[in-house]
Amino acid sequence: MMYARYGADDRVERPLRLIRRAVALGRDLRWPATGALVAAVVATVARLAGPLVVRTGVDEGIRVADPGVVTRASILYLALLVVQYGTSRAAMYAVTLVGERYLRRLRVVVYRHLMGLDLGFFGRTKSGVLVSRMTSDMEALTTFADEGAISVLTSVLTVLGVGVGLFVTDPGLAWLVMALLPLLVAASLVFRRYADRAYRQVREQIGLVLGALQEGISGVRVVQAYTQEPGQQERFGRVNERYYEANLQAARAISTYFPAVDLLRTVGTAIVLFVGGGRVLDGTLTFGSLIAFLLYLNWFFEPIVQLSNVYNLAQGALAALSKLFGLLDRTPAVVEAADPRPLPEPVRGELVFDGVTFGYDPDVPVVRGLDLRVAPGSRVAVVGETGAGKSTLAKLAVRFYDPQEGRVLLDGIDLRDIGFVSLRRHVALVPQEGFLFDGSLRYNIAYARPEMSDEEVWEVCRTLGIDDWVRSLPERLDTDVRERGGRLSSGERQLVSLARALAADPALIVLDEATSNLDPESEAQVERALGVLLEGRTAIVIAHRLRTAERADRVVVMDAGRVVEDGTFAELVAAGGAFTHLRSVWEQAESVWGDGGGGSSGR
Amino acid sequence: MTTRRLGDASVRRGLRLIFRMLFRYRREAVASVLFALGWMVMTVAGPFLQKVVIDRAIVGERRDLLAPLVGAVLAVGAGRALGIAGRRYFAFRVSYRAETDLRNRIFEHIQRLTFSYHDRTATGELMARASSDLSQVRLIYAMLPITVANVVMFGVVGGLLVALDPVLGAVALAAIPALLGLAVVYARVVLETSFEVQERLADMATVVQEGVGGIRVTKAFGREMAEVARVEAVADGIFAKTMQLIGKRAAYVPVFELIPSAAAVAVLWIGGLRVIGGAMTLGDFVAFSQYMVILVFPLRITGFFFAELPRAAAAASRVVELLRTAPDIVDAPDAGPMPPGNGEVRFCHVGFSYPDGPPVLEDVDLRIPAGSAVAVVGSTGSGKTTLAYLVPRFYDPSRGQVLIDGVDVRRIRLDDLRSAVAVVFEEPFLFSATIRDNIAFGAPDAGDDQVRLAARLAQAHDFIVELPDGYDTVVGERGLSLSGGQRQRIALARAMIRDPRVLILDDATSSVDAVTEAEIRDALRTVMAGRTTIIIAHRVSTLALAEKVVLIDEGRVLATGTHRELLASVPRYREVLAEVSPGEEVAP
Numbered sequence A: 001m002m003y004a005r006y007g008a009d010d011r012v013e014r015p016l017r018l019i020r021r022a023v024a025l026g027r028d029l030r031w032p033a034t035g036a037l038v039a040a041v042v043a044t045v046a047r048l049a050g051p052l053v054v055r056t057g058v059d060e061g062i063r064v065a066d067p068g069v070v071t072r073a074s075i076l077y078l079a080l081l082v083v084q085y086g087t088s089r090a091a092m093y094a095v096t097l098v099g100e101r102y103l104r105r106l107r108v109v110v111y112r113h114l115m116g117l118d119l120g121f122f123g124r125t126k127s128g129v130l131v132s133r134m135t136s137d138m139e140a141l142t143t144f145a146d147e148g149a150i151s152v153l154t155s156v157l158t159v160l161g162v163g164v165g166l167f168v169t170d171p172g173l174a175w176l177v178m179a180l181l182p183l184l185v186a187a188s189l190v191f192r193r194y195a196d197r198a199y200r201q202v203r204e205q206i207g208l209v210l211g212a213l214q215e216g217i218s219g220v221r222v223v224q225a226y227t228q229e230p231g232q233q234e235r236f237g238r239v240n241e242r243y244y245e246a247n248l249q250a251a252r253a254i255s256t257y258f259p260a261v262d263l264l265r266t267v268g269t270a271i272v273l274f275v276g277g278g279r280v281l282d283g284t285l286t287f288g289s290l291i292a293f294l295l296y297l298n299w300f301f302e303p304i305v306q307l308s309n310v311y312n313l314a315q316g317a318l319a320a321l322s323k324l325f326g327l328l329d330r331t332p333a334v335v336e337a338a339d340p341r342p343l344p345e346p347v348r349g350e351l352v353f354d355g356v357t358f359g360y361d362p363d364v365p366v367v368r369g370l371d372l373r374v375a376p377g378s379r380v381a382v383v384g385e386t387g388a389g390k391s392t393l394a395k396l397a398v399r400f401y402d403p404q405e406g407r408v409l410l411d412g413i414d415l416r417d418i419g420f421v422s423l424r425r426h427v428a429l430v431p432q433e434g435f436l437f438d439g440s441l442r443y444n445i446a447y448a449r450p451e452m453s454d455e456e457v458w459e460v461c462r463t464l465g466i467d468d469w470v471r472s473l474p475e476r477l478d479t480d481v482r483e484r485g486g487r488l489s490s491g492e493r494q495l496v497s498l499a500r501a502l503a504a505d506p507a508l509i510v511l512d513e514a515t516s517n518l519d520p521e522s523e524a525q526v527e528r529a530l531g532v533l534l535e536g537r538t539a540i541v542i543a544h545r546l547r548t549a550e551r552a553d554r555v556v557v558m559d560a561g562r563v564v565e566d567g568t569f570a571e572l573v574a575a576g577g578a579f580t581h582l583r584s585v586w587e588q589a590e591s592v593w594g595d596g597g598g599g600s601s602g603r
Numbered sequence B: 001m002t003t004r005r006l007g008d009a010s011v012r013r014g015l016r017l018i019f020r021m022l023f024r025y026r027r028e029a030v031a032s033v034l035f036a037l038g039w040m041v042m043t044v045a046g047p048f049l050q051k052v053v054i055d056r057a058i059v060g061e062r063r064d065l066l067a068p069l070v071g072a073v074l075a076v077g078a079g080r081a082l083g084i085a086g087r088r089y090f091a092f093r094v095s096y097r098a099e100t101d102l103r104n105r106i107f108e109h110i111q112r113l114t115f116s117y118h119d120r121t122a123t124g125e126l127m128a129r130a131s132s133d134l135s136q137v138r139l140i141y142a143m144l145p146i147t148v149a150n151v152v153m154f155g156v157v158g159g160l161l162v163a164l165d166p167v168l169g170a171v172a173l174a175a176i177p178a179l180l181g182l183a184v185v186y187a188r189v190v191l192e193t194s195f196e197v198q199e200r201l202a203d204m205a206t207v208v209q210e211g212v213g214g215i216r217v218t219k220a221f222g223r224e225m226a227e228v229a230r231v232e233a234v235a236d237g238i239f240a241k242t243m244q245l246i247g248k249r250a251a252y253v254p255v256f257e258l259i260p261s262a263a264a265v266a267v268l269w270i271g272g273l274r275v276i277g278g279a280m281t282l283g284d285f286v287a288f289s290q291y292m293v294i295l296v297f298p299l300r301i302t303g304f305f306f307a308e309l310p311r312a313a314a315a316a317s318r319v320v321e322l323l324r325t326a327p328d329i330v331d332a333p334d335a336g337p338m339p340p341g342n343g344e345v346r347f348c349h350v351g352f353s354y355p356d357g358p359p360v361l362e363d364v365d366l367r368i369p370a371g372s373a374v375a376v377v378g379s380t381g382s383g384k385t386t387l388a389y390l391v392p393r394f395y396d397p398s399r400g401q402v403l404i405d406g407v408d409v410r411r412i413r414l415d416d417l418r419s420a421v422a423v424v425f426e427e428p429f430l431f432s433a434t435i436r437d438n439i440a441f442g443a444p445d446a447g448d449d450q451v452r453l454a455a456r457l458a459q460a461h462d463f464i465v466e467l468p469d470g471y472d473t474v475v476g477e478r479g480l481s482l483s484g485g486q487r488q489r490i491a492l493a494r495a496m497i498r499d500p501r502v503l504i505l506d507d508a509t510s511s512v513d514a515v516t517e518a519e520i521r522d523a524l525r526t527v528m529a530g531r532t533t534i535i536i537a538h539r540v541s542t543l544a545l546a547e548k549v550v551l552i553d554e555g556r557v558l559a560t561g562t563h564r565e566l567l568a569s570v571p572r573y574r575e576v577l578a579e580v581s582p583g584e585e586v587a588p
């Protein structure tokens, strides 16, 4: 139970529909499932036949002093045990086989669906929640399959079988015992009410605990830098304590219910002893029947207790199922067209924004009525204040999101009509929030095209000017960059991200502040490399640096979600608008000889 | 993966931890065991009473004894129910208490472990310690009381059985060692495989975490199917290992149920013949059968307990390993408060290398006068961040010393040191909390005014008030619902509110546009007055904030001086700033 259950856990609606749906997903597993069922039934019958054999042995063997019957009964019992062993073993194996096959499928189906969801969804959902869908929710199902499914089956069978056995042995006594059932049902219902609430609490609290834990670990550096360890511990302690309280609440329910059931069993035994014993004395009941009855009685209550035990597992499994299907029911906001078109080769890389309006929250547009044409093979720099919507534009250009109004066109085709494979093949984005996978440098660089040879990977490194650096690493391309690239400096991480994008060999590349952490020297080198690599390709470069704007064929100035200026560097400088101001700030900022104080460049 | 046995030193340490926690909650533990023993006595007394009912009242035809004896059965049953209630409740208390406490301790410890530990330890790994490993350990606490009672019960019932009939008793008792022996064999057979299953499950968490964390990259390159294939591979692994495990389990587990039944057969056969032969009463026979039934469940539980114990001990040993990992940066015994002063920072011949890498800093010698601002410049990977991290002791230098106001930072209490030194990290990490909480993170007692002031200084106030909930807006995980520049400014505000003696800005405005940066710079001039500031930056504009520039190259301070001095006299400086000669910069 790695991440246990995470996030809010609503009451499960319509469990029957859920179950039907779950069953539908595993329809082809019905034969092994039937096998498991048959084996379990046989095993239970074999087990239940035991006391009957004992009764025969006692009544027809021991009481009438016939050793032959005793021996035969014993051998029969032994034979039943062998059958029981074989069928139990088969049932266990088959149930797990069915369950694990099913789960394997479910894991892949759910994850495939997850990967197909849009980034808006990922932005709204905590990663821990998604991890728990794929781990603890699946494990709740495993646990139920392994410990619950068979248990439910055998318990139900046992209760039924024992019920029949009781009536066959002596209907009068059987009715008396059955009179206890309403009490048992009532107790179980009360228990159910408390346990439901308690377990829901438990599931909710464990989610909070794990969430706090995860953030406490991933944010540990900030915590230490700001000496907030005590505060964090206290906060975590509180969440943890609430989880304890929730567990204790559940424990109280359990510690009341199980003794109550046990007491009922004793009452049953007492009734059987008193009434049955009296009847044996009266001669209306055989002694063997009484003994068989007592044996059966144990078996009657045991499975009911078992069922209550399993109830919690079943509840957890249902909650997990409803969350998993909830995830599967989510339709991605960005979907591939029904009849996707491939981009006509060769891809020229002409990108057009046509009256695009978009907001992460549709009511709050971040990009408003954006018109922009990026000529094939050109390099466009996008500049503007932070929060102006530059990254948003970048995300729209690669169809991370679909605009609420307007269209984005690549080579004249609406992005929404282009097949995903074709689109991703020809368009690459280096997101502002770089991310490296925990793995080797090679894995990260060749991420888009794993079939790349080592030579090709080195070639990319060479062009980007990082081959010397890679060679200086202890294990070169095999160096493990660790979680999120933690083994590297921030600039090195950006270089690797760039290498990854260039290795993808796209026709249109969008660089969202992909060099913001680089020193000017490395940046210049990257720029040169891009000049070579991007020859004939379209590039959108977002950056806060003057040089980027200077080197671009065109500069686009964004403000509050709009393009406010658009033209070549020289044009914009001449225009005397927002860009002119920006440039003067830049000049001050970047003019190396200006010592930060002066205006334009000069000695 | 190494096989762990109960004899291993680390596993023994795990067991010791389990017992230490048990000792801490001994009151509840003892209560639970006492209730369990009570339950056990009543459980054993039950069949004995039944035997009396049958022998005395029914076979002995004493109808008058029937009612009182059955009454006794009921009384014993009530006692038994009470025993179960107490046993369960207190066992739960111990187990959850122990789990909760251990989790707190793990969290506390994780918070104390230093950067170098977290550098090499994956998040998922630590999560596993505090979740699945602890569940494993908890199970033992939950089962311990009943196991104690069960073991005692085996003795008592064994004695009873032997007293009832020595021959049959011996036969029935054979089930006990057989079961326990089987449990041990079983544990050995399945342990390794069940570890492997556990590992595969942990892999799943790691792979999914990575896949979700890197979703932007995955989407950008259309590699979703490759990620699915990764999950598929892990899912296949889980499937294969689980089937391997169930192959073994299915062979053994039914035997646990069968051994008691086999004993029942023996009782029927041998006992039946002995009753016929007159060596035993019918009541004895019934009691025998009943005892066999009683023993079934305890025998199974005990077998299960011993099968789980090694796993729990292994889990506990992993927890111990974590708890025993001493943080490599702690207060020296003679550590004192911050020395008086205005924050003069000195690096004296400092050398540093990460555990698995070449030296990053070779011999850094540098003095930053109190209250002054120094910019650190160097190419990517030259060790600027590393150098900055030595001041608040995120790492300790391998050679040389770092001094603040003349005192080695290792002689200053960590809390005091870090309260006096505020770092703005190059990659801002925001918590998924409100913006206010994020800004006030380092000063939880700060009032709204202070939060706003800090936000204003960082040029963040304006955009914050435009957000739907203003300062109460909850930012998404890692702050990803904000733009890059917005995140950085929140992180900046977080440092401002600390009012530190030494302020370290590690590329803190890299994602901020030039205009906003100019505003931040103006604000910083005020903020920096009277404090020592170390600015790591690549932009000349930011360098302008500093009176002096330090050029780091190949692990050394290559040059110090004003920006103009370095430009004029240090070719390497011009290279790092990508400046060939003035005037060329405007050329396309």
Ligand SMILES: Nc1ncnc2c1ncn2[C@@H]1O[C@H](COP(=O)(O)OP(=O)(O)OP(=O)(O)O)[C@@H](O)[C@H]1O
Residues within 6 Å of the ligand: A123, A360, A361, A366, A384, A385, A386, A387, A388, A389, A390, A391, A392, A393, A432, B480, B481, B482, B483, B484, B485, B486, B511, B512, B513
């Ligand atoms: N995932 C998101 N959910 C909600 N709002 C968002 C999200 N990402 C960005 N925003 C908001 O949209 C606006 C534009 O953000 P965007 O990231 O496009 O800015 P930007 O121009 O790239 O800024 P910067 O230069 O700081 O990176 C900002 O106000 C930001 O808070």
Ligand SMILES: Nc1ncnc2c1ncn2[C@@H]1O[C@H](COP(=O)(O)OP(=O)(O)OP(=O)(O)O)[C@@H](O)[C@H]1O
Residues within 6 Å of the ligand: A486, A487, A488, A489, A490, A491, A492, A517, A518, A519, B119, B354, B355, B356, B357, B360, B378, B379, B380, B381, B382, B383, B384, B385, B386, B387, B426
């Ligand atoms: N946790 C770590 N473990 C091992 N090596 C590391 C670790 N962090 C950084 N390094 C290595 O140490 C060197 C210096 O890294 P550092 O982060 O100090 O560079 P930097 O000067 O800040 O670079 P940047 O300008 O890119 O941020 C780099 O080569 C980097 O690969």
Ligand SMILES: [Mg+2]
Residues within 6 Å of the ligand: A390, A391, A392, A432, A512, B483, B484, B485
């Ligand atoms: Mg951005």
Ligand SMILES: [Mg+2]
Residues within 6 Å of the ligand: A489, A490, A491, B384, B385, B386, B426, B506
């Ligand atoms: Mg750095």
